Amino acid sequence: MSLSLLRPTVAVLVCASVAVAGAAGAASKPAPPAPVCNLLTDAAGDGNGIDPGSPVPAQSGGPSNDALDIVSADVASDAKTITGVVRVKKLAATSSSAPSGMTWSVYFTVDTTTFSLSAHSDPTGAITFDAAHSATGVNSLYGPGVTGIFDTAKSEVRISAPRDLFAAESALKPGTKLTALTANAGPEVAIPDKAGAFGGGAILEGALYYADTASGGKDYVAGAPSCVVPGK
Ligand SMILES: [Ca+2]
Numbered sequence: 001m002s003l004s005l006l007r008p009t010v011a012v013l014v015c016a017s018v019a020v021a022g023a024a025g026a027a028s029k030p031a032p033p034a035p036v037c038n039l040l041t042d043a044a045g046d047g048n049g050i051d052p053g054s055p056v057p058a059q060s061g062g063p064s065n066d067a068l069d070i071v072s073a074d075v076a077s078d079a080k081t082i083t084g085v086v087r088v089k090k091l092a093a094t095s096s097s098a099p100s101g102m103t104w105s106v107y108f109t110v111d112t113t114t115f116s117l118s119a120h121s122d123p124t125g126a127i128t129f130d131a132a133h134s135a136t137g138v139n140s141l142y143g144p145g146v147t148g149i150f151d152t153a154k155s156e157v158r159i160s161a162p163r164d165l166f167a168a169e170s171a172l173k174p175g176t177k178l179t180a181l182t183a184n185a186g187p188e189v190a191i192p193d194k195a196g197a198f199g200g201g202a203i204l205e206g207a208l209y210y211a212d213t214a215s216g217g218k219d220y221v222a223g224a225p226s227c228v229v230p231g232k
Contacts, residue, residue, distance in 0.1 A: 032225070033224065033225055034225070035225040035226050035227050036074075036076075036218070036220065036224060036225065036226050036227070037074065037226065037227035037228075038072045038073075038074065038227075039073065039074050039075065039181055039217045039218045039219075039220055040072060040073040040074070040181050040182070040183055040214055040215070040216070040217025040218070041071065041072045041214070041217070042070045042071055042072065042073075042183070042212065042214035043071075044064075044069055044071050044089050045064050045069065045089075046064060046069065046212060047064040047065045047066065047067075047068040047069025047070070047088070047089065047185065047211045047212040048062055048063060048064040048065065048211065048212075049186070049210050049211045049212060049213070062097070063097075064089075065095055065097050065098065065211050066088065066089040066090035066092070067088060067089075067090060067091055067092040067095050067098075067102065067185075068088060068095070068098065068102060068104075068185040068186060068187075068211035068212050069088050069089040069090075069185075069211070069212055070086060070087070070088055070183050070184075070185055070212045070213070070214045071087050071088060071089055072087045073085060073086050073087065073106055073181065073183035073214060073217065074106075074220075074226060074227065074228045075106055075108050075117075075178055075181060075220050075228075076220070076224075076226035076227075076228035076229070076230050077163065077172065077174075077220075077222045077223060077230050078174075078223060078230045078231075079163070079174065079223070080162065080163055080230075080231070081160050081161070081162060081163060081230040081231040082117070082160070082161055082163055082166075082172060082222070082230060083117075083158055083159065083160040083161075083228055083229075083230045083231060083232070084105075084106030084108075084117035084158070084159045084160075085106065085156055085157065085158050085159075085228050086104040086105070086106055086119075086156065086157045086183050086185065087154070087155060087156040087157075088104070088155050088156070088157075088185065089155065090155055091150070091151070091152045091154075091155040091156065091157065092152065093121045093125035093126075093127060093150065093152075094121065094123070094124075094125040095187075097187075098186075098187035098188075098211070099123060100123060100187055100188050100189060101120060101121050101122045101123050101187065101188040102120070102121045102185065102186065102187055102188060103118055103119070103120050103121075103184070103185065103186055103187075103188050104118065104119045104157045104183075104184075104185045105117065105118040105119075105183065105184045105185070106118075106159065106181070106182070106183050107180070107181070107182040107183070107184070108178040108179065108180060108181050108182075108220070109178070109179050109180040110169075110170040110172065110176060110177070110178060110179075111170065113133055113134075113169050113170060114133065114134045114180070115131065115132070115133045115134075115166060115169070115170075116131065116132045116133070116134070117129075117130075117131050117146070117159035117160075117161060118130055118131070118132070118159060119148050119150060119157045119159055120188060121150075121188075122188075127148070127150045129146045129147060129148035129159050129160075130142070130143060130146050131143070131146045131159070131161045131165060131166075133166070133169050142161065142165045142166070143165075145161065145162045145165055146159065146160070146161045146165070147159075147160050147161075147231075148160060149232070158228070158232070160230065160231045160232075172222055173222060173223075174222050174223030175221060175222060175223060176221070176222040177219055177220075177221055177222075178219060178220045178221070178222060179219045180215070181215070181217040181218070181219070181220065182213070182214065182215040182217075183213070183214045183215075184210045184212070184213045184214075185210065185211055185212050185213075186209045186210040186211045186212070187209060187211065189209050
């Protein structure tokens with residue numbers, strides 16, 4: 001989504017919220033705002049962006065991978081923590097169609113900086129969590145302090161980072177608008193270093209490698225009530 005397409009949407013939302021606030025102010029006891037939930041949704045059954053037999057995956061490259069089939073996503077924050085959630089059709093830590101491991105990520109943008117909160121499974125199913133930003137086109141990983149919950153019972157991945165972790169790029173304080181919410185899921189593709197060797201944890205992710213991607217969700221205002229409890 002380009003910013004030129006995004007901005008008119010933001011402007012409409014701002015006007016709508018002002019109108020609602022005005023109406024609520026007339027009441028003697030305004031109701032608290034309802035928690036937001038499922039800011040981003042996606043159809044089930046389309047987690048098949050990867051065809052393992054093709055160097056450039058087709059749009060429908062074989063059976064949908066339930067563990068990578070995004071159905072919804074959220075981002076939520078409070079004064080201390082920001083949490084991203086990716087929900088899939090049926091979460092699993094390993095997959096025969098993604099033997100190199102898998103990644104689930106939530107992206108959001110503040111001003112011109114895009115941030116990500118991600119979970120990674122390795123070939124054994126071990127899970128790690130990280131955060132990154134991509135203001136200059138090169139992802140810089142943040143750490144430490146990123147935690148998460150790989151919740152197979154709810155088929156959702158929750159990744160949490162201390163708000164302070166992003167302080168160098170954005171305060172992310174309550175009231176900050178988070179736009180361009182996007183969720184991606186796909187295999188992790190190991191890439192060789194310049195010497196042609198694998199190692200050092202280098203991984204590649206990108207549109208060509210996503211099994212599923214979802215965008216076009218609603219914006220989130222930091223600190224707003226959500227069905228997601230930050231840090232949980
Ligand atoms: Ca999907």
